[in-house]
């Protein structure tokens with residue numbers, strides 16, 4: 001299956017720097033969004049280190065069946081699911097190593113949402129509150145579940161989705177690269193078909209723009225994913241642009 005991809009990353013209206021990072025590796029069919037956290041521009045470092053480490057690992061293991069698996073193989077998930085999971089755990093180590101290099105990098109961390117495509121299977125990996133959505137048959141489905149404090153409150157029925165959207169702790173993630181050495185990564189594999197679109201995004205989009213509005217923008221611009229990507233960024237900025245906004249759109253074609 002062919003993939004067309006488009007991405008936008010925007011500083012937004014309130015922040016001085018852009019701490020998001022992304023990768024579009026069409027050769028490896030790897031697509032990544034990372035949202036860094038940490039003072040003194042350390043967030044920018046964390047997201048960049050993570051994205052580079054994931055790309056490096058996936059590139060090094062492409063077509064190479066003799067991979068050594070530093071964290072072991074998980075036989076409940078696909079081969080490429082294992083590659084992606086290992087790449088993200090490897091990236092976690094790289095971020096942790098980097099935090100020890102300079103005192104002002106201490107405490108820096110990053111989310112990751114990544115897609116590695118093999119034929120008509122999209123392998124998804126994520127940590128934190130960057131998301132992957134599927135647009136298919138005119139429906140928008142959030143495929144990932146945020147590792148965030150507010151999402152835990154929603155799951156346990158304490159907060160409604162609407163309350164979570166404006167909650168002061170809405171930016172608190174409960175899992176990130178740069179935290180613990182034994183990082184848990186959520187991996188899933190999904191079959192995709194021509195016409196499907198995957199959206200990877202940082203929370204600068206989803207805290208500003210509702211799922212209904214994301215769906216409306218995709219419906220209006222699905223044929224032109226470049227326009228759709230720009231439309232999503234513009235919508236987040238029109239609603240305040242309180243955070244960096246990064247979107248990656250992948251359109252699957254015959």
Ligand code: CA
Pocket residue numbers: 035202203204243244
């Ligand atoms: Ca963010």
